[in-house]
Amino acid sequence: MTMDNKVIIGYAPTRRRIFSAKDAVKYKKLIADKLREWEIEFIDIEDINEEGLLRCAEDVEPVIDKFRKARVDALFLPHCNFGSEHSCGKVAAALNVPVLLWGPRDEAPEPDGSRLRDTQCGLFATGKVLRRMQVPFTYVPNCRVDSPQFERGFRNFTAAANVVKEFRKGRILQIDTRPADFWTMMVNEGELLEKFGIQVFPITMVEFADKVLELEASGDEDVEETVRYIHDHMEVCIPEDSVRRVAALKTAMKYFARINGCNAVAIQCWDALQQALHVMPCCANALLTDEGIPVVCETDIHGAITAIMVQAAGMGRTPSFFADWSVRHPENDNGELLQHCGPWPISLAREKARLSRPFAFPEHCPGAVVSELKPGEISILRFDGDNGDYGMLMGRAKTIEGPETIGTYAWVEIPDWPKVETMIVKGPYVHHAVGIHGDILPVIYEALNYIPGVRADFYNEEQERETTYAAWN
Structure with a gap:
């Protein structure tokens, strides 16, 4: 939806x-x-x-x-x-x-x-x-x-x-279970419904893969249009049959989101999907997020909730992107690498995005996007909770120069990064976040006024002062 x-x-x-x-x-x-x-x-x-x-x-x-x-x-x-x-x-x-x-x-x-x-x-x-x-x-x-x-x-x-x-109408399409090793992606589904009215609609990888293969073989117009769009807007570095499967995968996610009234998707991007379909879903995630349905990786339900809020705060001016906090900048003590295997909207690419393969998996299945994020000021947020305690970690950063890497990525500078790093480690947050170009912090801060049970955690006191002032001035 x-x-x-x-x-x-x-x-x-x-x-x-x-x-x-x-x-x-x-x-x-x-x-x-x-x-x-x-x-x-x-x-x-x-x-x-x-x-x-x-x-x-x-x-x-x-x-x-x-x-x-x-x-x-x-x-x-x-x-x-x-x-x-x-x-x-x-x-x-x-x-x-x-x-x-x-x-x-x-x-x-x-x-x-x-x-x-x-x-x-x-x-x-x-x-x-x-x-x-x-x-x-x-x-x-x-x-x-x-x-x-x-x-x-x-x-x-x-x-x-x-x-x-x-x-309030949050309904998340969950495609298969979380990856078994990712305990960080555990959520309390019942508590999300009880506290916030957020619904999770799960489907299995079997029914999802069956729909992808059905669409791939059907001549579906949405699949054909997505194939054309990929060739028109990306440098394609994978076989044509894989391009078509990526397009079918994106169309299948959109289909299940629509028929089940979902406004975000959380997909188990590895490794059951590779066993079933032999592709990565990253490009499909990127394309669907660009269309206004945010998709997050590794069945991250809290990440999907974050993406709903961030994308809504942007009011359609620009899409959000789902990222890992990854490694510190080799020279800048307040610099950090935001990246993921390749799910960021291609409209956000600094230069023409490539449709290729990820570096992090031994199978190297095709379907990942490779591009650096276009520069500018960005807001980076994370809704999360554990032990019944929920918060929104929120702050601003700016893109900076850094070494080239693989996947979709950006080097960013954040005031007092060690403090933010400690906040993520001590929780209730994890290494996943959602970014968007521009300053949406005053919007999210005001929205939390209407969402009881979620506190605002700012990166630092200066950004908190600036945000609270901007929210009413």
């Missing part, structure tokens, strides 16, 4: 009766125009009353009913004057979606000393009510409609709501 990165906002502007209704309606329209300018999809409440504003108790149930029927992913409560704090609280508590609280900055008092809106005061009141009702919410500080601060905060909130949406 490819992520659509579409977030539907329930737009419920609010006012209090004792302040100017005219100015509240004026700001309701100004804010709605700004959302349209930003191409935000939203459901308004124009049909609820003559003002299209959330004003009092009688508006609450009709607003809830409308937003539920529209299946909104998030709720926006702009205070167009003081606002109705109890009405906002009731709507937010009923919908159980991410909530954005904000209001446009007040003008100077009128010449006679009267004030039209008192928006900031109302925000204080609604924040208190939401806390009383134990409703988590996002707050963008009081600023003008045209302020860059409002746009940054709103877009950050929208991306965070996308993360929450994808996390």
Whole structure:
């Protein structure tokens, strides 16, 4: 199930009766125009009353009913004057979606000393009510409609709501069991369901391999298109029959993900698959991740959850990539090698990617991607847990120059790498992580506000300060 990165906002502007209704309606329209300018999809409440504003108790149930029927992913409560704090609280508590609280900055008092809106005061009141009702919410500080601060905060909130949406519907296609020696990939499937509502849908290697062979022999159009895509976008260094099998493997993963409603895949990439199909799945993983269905290796269920969150935070601007923390840079004490056998999206290759063979396995079956990651700032994260303790290890790095190696790889520099290394060893984290170009830390930090039971672990205090500041500023 490819992520659509579409977030539907329930737009419920609010006012209090004792302040100017005219100015509240004026700001309701100004804010709605700004959302349209930003191409935000939203459901308004124009049909609820003559003002299209959330004003009092009688508006609450009709607003809830409308937003539920529209299946909104998030709720926006702009205070167009003081606002109705109890009405906002009731709507937010009923919908159980991410909530954005904000209001446009007040003008100077009128010449006679009267004030039209008192928006900031109302925000204080609604924040208190939401806390009383134990409703988590996002707050963008009081600023003008045209302020860059409002746009940054709103877009950050929208991306965070996308993360929450994808996390809550998390359903992971597990292709076969974890590799027997990989105890690090153990997960508590029941606890994931109980704590977070995340489902794991397992299939065996037998049924998966049968589907691959069926597609390979069928002349399936998706397989044919994937073969053409590989030849158009990669340097092919393996036999043509192996190219076709890789294409069939990718199509089979997509098929099982679609029919089972899964938004990520975790595959036992070795060694049962090599015994059954004599290829590596790396390129298939890369191609499917590029299409918006993240695929992770070694049946890493927690890695798949990470990939769901990271890819959702990126809002479709760029795909994620699944990596190993591997070895330290030979010269830079804060440098580290991120790599894997070859599952990174080929759209992320610094130069044209090669379809070849991995170096780490004696069989050297074909199907791995060889490419260096294109340079830039990246975010690297890991959702993980053990003994009932869950966290998100999160931080930023930048790519640096380093020795050439095999597979998909990047040398990165991280401030105070020994501290991060120690955090991974001491847990609850492991050597796998998910990266993405750009800084998504403020988005993930805000999303965790709506995912109880998962703490944020930052690489260092400086990145934590910068992220928490960016999340609300």
